[in-house]
Amino acid sequence: MDGRHYINGEWSNTGDGKIDVMNPATGEVIGSVPNGGEQEATDAIEAASAAFPEWSKTTAYHRADLLMKWHDLLLEHKEEIGEILTKEMGKPLAEAIGEIEYSASFVSWFAEEGKRMYGRTIPASKEGKRIQINKQPVGVVVSITPWNFPAAMMARKMAPALAAGCTFVAKPAKMTPLTAVKMYELAIEAGFPKGVINLVTGSASKIGKVFTSHPDVRKLTFTGSTEIGKELMKQASETMLNLSLELGGHAPIIVLEDADMELAIEGVIASKFRNAGQTCVCGNRIYVQQSIAYEFSKKLGEAASQLKVGNGLDEGVKIGPLVDKDGYEKVEKHVQDAVEKGAKVLVGGDGRTENNAYFYNPTVLTNATSDMLVMNEETFGPVAPIMTFETDEEAVQLANNTRFGLAAYFFTESMSRGTYISENLDYGIVGWNDGAPSTAQAPFGGMKESGVGREGGQEGLEAFLETKYISIKV
Numbered sequence: 001m002d003g004r005h006y007i008n009g010e011w012s013n014t015g016d017g018k019i020d021v022m023n024p025a026t027g028e029v030i031g032s033v034p035n036g037g038e039q040e041a042t043d044a045i046e047a048a049s050a051a052f053p054e055w056s057k058t059t060a061y062h063r064a065d066l067l068m069k070w071h072d073l074l075l076e077h078k079e080e081i082g083e084i085l086t087k088e089m090g091k092p093l094a095e096a097i098g099e100i101e102y103s104a105s106f107v108s109w110f111a112e113e114g115k116r117m118y119g120r121t122i123p124a125s126k127e128g129k130r131i132q133i134n135k136q137p138v139g140v141v142v143s144i145t146p147w148n149f150p151a152a153m154m155a156r157k158m159a160p161a162l163a164a165g166c167t168f169v170a171k172p173a174k175m176t177p178l179t180a181v182k183m184y185e186l187a188i189e190a191g192f193p194k195g196v197i198n199l200v201t202g203s204a205s206k207i208g209k210v211f212t213s214h215p216d217v218r219k220l221t222f223t224g225s226t227e228i229g230k231e232l233m234k235q236a237s238e239t240m241l242n243l244s245l246e247l248g249g250h251a252p253i254i255v256l257e258d259a260d261m262e263l264a265i266e267g268v269i270a271s272k273f274r275n276a277g278q279t280c281v282c283g284n285r286i287y288v289q290q291s292i293a294y295e296f297s298k299k300l301g302e303a304a305s306q307l308k309v310g311n312g313l314d315e316g317v318k319i320g321p322l323v324d325k326d327g328y329e330k331v332e333k334h335v336q337d338a339v340e341k342g343a344k345v346l347v348g349g350d351g352r353t354e355n356n357a358y359f360y361n362p363t364v365l366t367n368a369t370s371d372m373l374v375m376n377e378e379t380f381g382p383v384a385p386i387m388t389f390e391t392d393e394e395a396v397q398l399a400n401n402t403r404f405g406l407a408a409y410f411f412t413e414s415m416s417r418g419t420y421i422s423e424n425l426d427y428g429i430v431g432w433n434d435g436a437p438s439t440a441q442a443p444f445g446g447m448k449e450s451g452v453g454r455e456g457g458q459e460g461l462e463a464f465l466e467t468k469y470i471s472i473k474v
């Protein structure tokens with residue numbers, strides 16, 4: 001499958017040559033997209049800017065109708081898009097289809113939520129005054145999304161932006177642009193008018209520079225690494241761009257001695273090994289209370305070793321390849337470093353590479369300590385290091401001892417201990433007995449260096465709205 005840009009209602013393939021798209025499970029080239037740059041980004045922004053006045057005046061009901069058509073088409077084609085997603089990204093097909101369903105859920109939820117862009121009136125302190133607060137779409141929105149959720153990261157930006165009445169320019173990740181192209185084909189079929197939705201593939205740095213400097217752009221929404229997020233934040237100061245940044249995480253999972261063991265194992269497997277550990281909310285480090293550490297580790301090891309590794313299109317595969325060589329080497333480095341510093345490999349600890357495909361086996365490490373890389377840096381791989389703790393206070397302190405603050409998880413059956421822990425974790429998302437909290441109707445996002453803003457929920461719509469205060473003297 002070859003992709004193209006979609007700019008001002010036209011498909012095009014201009015740019016500096018092509019970018020090949022590779023299947024990380026086989027190393028084969030499966031398609032390409034044009035290598036666009038400044039020109040394509042500028043054209044797309046100007047198309048979005050020209051379309052904004054008319055689109056922003058349509059009713060939320062009309063926009064919801066179009067969004068619902070897109071939603072239905074996404075679900076009708078979920079197997080087909082899922083297969084493209086697995087081929088370009090590697091995750092197991094069932095997870096890829098699940099991602100399309102998850103993406104569609106954002107589209108339908110925001111189609112509805114767009115109808116609730118309420119303003120308000122406030123009693124004035126002086127006679128003859130009316131204080132009115134209006135909400136209006138922020139304007140042209142540009143989006144940059146990563147490879148680990150090629151469908152969902154774009155959908156959860158695009159759906160609320162369109163529902164709010166903004167026009168949109170997407171730049172999908174270089175490694176996974178074909179899912180976005182297919183989703184655009186369906187959005188076009190749903191009937192979004194010319195210029196309202198635009199897609200540019202190609203050089204991230206060149207496109208990013210235009211996104212952050214063009215005066216017509218009002219909002220940048222980005223998901224990716226903290227490092228690139230900081231770079232974009234600097235660049236965005238040029239035009240005082242409104243920003244939403246979903247950045248890196250380093251999620252702790254705390255398992256208390258009174259946890260429901262089965263639920264905890266299930267939750268840890270879901271949080272840690274989904275997408276081969278390549279999500280920003282994946283549990284990265286596990287703190288288990290000393291008294292249950294042996295039993296927990298043994299059970300987690302057993303469960304992890306049953307996860308089948310392979311090509312995501314093959315039956316029963318639960319762990320696909322890592323996205324590329326760098327990703328694989330990072331995982332190897334984290335495991336090696338942990339072992340050198342005293343960790344024990346309970347299961348896994350190795351992988352295999354063939355023809356540019358990089359598979360790492362689900363790994364459980366015990367005897368982890370705070371000085372290990374795996375306990376401090378995002379591993380983005382199927383590695384679960386276990387460290388023990390004695391008290392709840394100590395667990396919270398260990399969990400918070402990081403510059404990240406995206407997601408944290410804990411398992412306990414105790415209301416009082418759970419309340420203490422949930423209220424003291426410095427994280428934007430907290431899963432209590434829940435390894436998979438992300439959902440369209442709830443705000444997703446991080447504290448500290450994990451980002452700015454929220455996606456999903458009311459906050460996810462608010463991110464694409466401006467607040468206007470109108471003072472009326474009557």
Ligand code: ADP
Nearest residue numbers: 145146147172173174204205208223224225228
């Ligand atoms: P990841 O580890 O998810 O690839 P990155 O932050 O490197 O995280 O990339 C996330 C997205 O940001 C990708 O679409 C990538 O192409 C894009 N990107 C990378 N570098 C830049 C940059 N300098 N300016 C704008 N976008 C960038």
